[in-house]
Amino acid sequence: GAGVSQSPRYKVAKRGQDVALRCDPISGHVSLFWYQQALGQGPEFLTYFQNEAQLDKSGLPSDRFFAERPEGSVSTLKIQRTQQEDSAVYLCASSQGLAEQETQYFGPGTRLLVL
């Protein structure tokens, strides 16, 4: 079946622009995560949704970052007034349920470059 998909795959933005990154999780998956991966680093957690509820947003680096999942499926990560330090790959992951054994399945990521 289809995996996690993300769009766009690449995004170039001028500093100060707003961007929106989309994640389509695997159908029926309850949990959805966003991670940020800087060049040469491991992914770092941004935020977590259980269905439409955003249960953890402790990793969002500033109030310029906002995420939503209004119908409990597709999610959008929005970055306002982008800065150069926002340049990174943004990864989305989903898992089927809430059990301890659940595997997180990752999308291919959106590579954001802020000039």
Place this chain on the structure above:
Amino acid sequence: GDSVTQMEGPVTLSEEAFLTINCTYTATGYPSLFWYVQYPGEGLQLLLKATKADDKGSNKGFEATYRKETTSFHLEKGSVQVSDSAVYFCALRFGTASKLTFGTGTRLQVTL
């Protein structure tokens, strides 16, 4: 806070060589431990996992054992192939449906 430390890469090996990639963690409690792999041009994929002390995860010839006494989860493979060239990430997670905490990744390059 919780953290994962991996050996720095790149690791360059000849085909059929033995592989070890070290991973240690710092955490309050006993997390689940994971190895993820990122092949060139592809997304992160779960390679193997272990959820409690002394568990051994294995997949595709790779193995890692959850060592509570040394807080380690080293990745091993007896005979690497060129197709194993990728970036390997060690990660930990507490509880259900919670975030993964990753190491910085180790790039493996296997040559003929």
